[in-house]
Amino acid sequence: MPKTDPIAEARLAICEVGRAMWQRSQVAANDGNISVRVGDQVVCTPTGVSKGFLRPEWLAVVDLDGAQIAGERPPSSELKMHLRVYELDSNVTAVVHAHPMYATMMAIQGRDLDCRMMPETIVALPKVPLAPYATPSTKAVPDSISDLVLNNTACLLENHGALTWGPDLITAYLTMERLEYTAELVWRLESSGGGRDLPDAEIEKIRRLFGV
Template sequence: MEKKVETPEEREHKLRLLICDIGRNLFNKEYIAANDGNISARLSESEVLATPTGVSKGYLEPHMLVKVNLAGDILEAHEDYRPSTEVKMHLRVYRALPGMGGVVHAHPPFATAFAIKGEPLDKMMMPESVIAMGDIPVAQYGTPSTEEVPDSLEPFFGKKSAVLLESHGAITWGKDVMAAYMNMERLEYTAKLTFLTRMIDGERELSPKRIEELVALRSFYGM
């Protein structure tokens, strides 16, 4: 039986639904509050779907998403919906990393606490975190909605997929928007475990030999 080829319209609709699902997950996990955070996904080589400004990501509907090009020009927007001014950092990721297909910005509480403190999550304590994430750095503070924030990410392109934003929150990216979302979950889980182990005076890194073994597994797991 011949496999049906997905049309561009069908792909876009599925992607819109997925972004809405991710928005609800971020909201329900309390990674964002009110209308905080933003999500985007690469639709084509030059088009990006992004969440609108002023809307709770827990109550997104597919028609609310806006379509922009890599320069930030609005290609398609329903009624009064406009992209967040923070889409700048999403677009910087896409321009710098053509292989990336999704970006998530949120304020997960444990990770954001470390971002406010200005402390990276650089202790290699758990195998899964070492394999999937490695250390998570802190990008230098920039005023939200300005080019300072995208500029602060430049040193990490091609090296990291998750970054704390000093005094702001966190941003993650991945080969698609689901990968970007899972990186946000991993980042917050790492921050939470770091906090909890410190509470019981149990923060303890793996040995250099074990860390080296885990890093070698990254390519095996497609990281």
């Protein structure tokens, strides 16, 4: 059997996830970025390209210090944020940054996302903290998320958007989907009279049952 090329597979997977993000309006124009760590290399979306129209050969390959090894285009200017996540948690192999509408509105308001109304949210994404504002493309951005990486799988970026990470790309992407669904749910409930948290006893029962 022919040997698989993990870099080529990562390129294709990133293009598929980028298209899904664009189709679900998680990004507009050239916004957002995606990366996958393959050993001591990182495959990353290029700067200035819509995530809905990526081509595998455009994606950059960099080392863990950010030096470009391959790819027709330079990596996203937000690569520093991705590399910081990989540096802090060796179990993470994928990072997704997007600007989903409802999550971004909360980030602009300076709020974290805390939803205790649904069992699924309590199990999968009980709280999404807010990283303080940092000027895009500067070292301040990775610094702003450093304290949040090890104990979370997602964060809101104040006045910027959202970031998710996980052990594989589909997990990181689905965390972004759940984050935005939850943000929209909270926003719509607040706009229509408010929702109701599950009772504390039920929340503890769910946490014990699912080991969270």
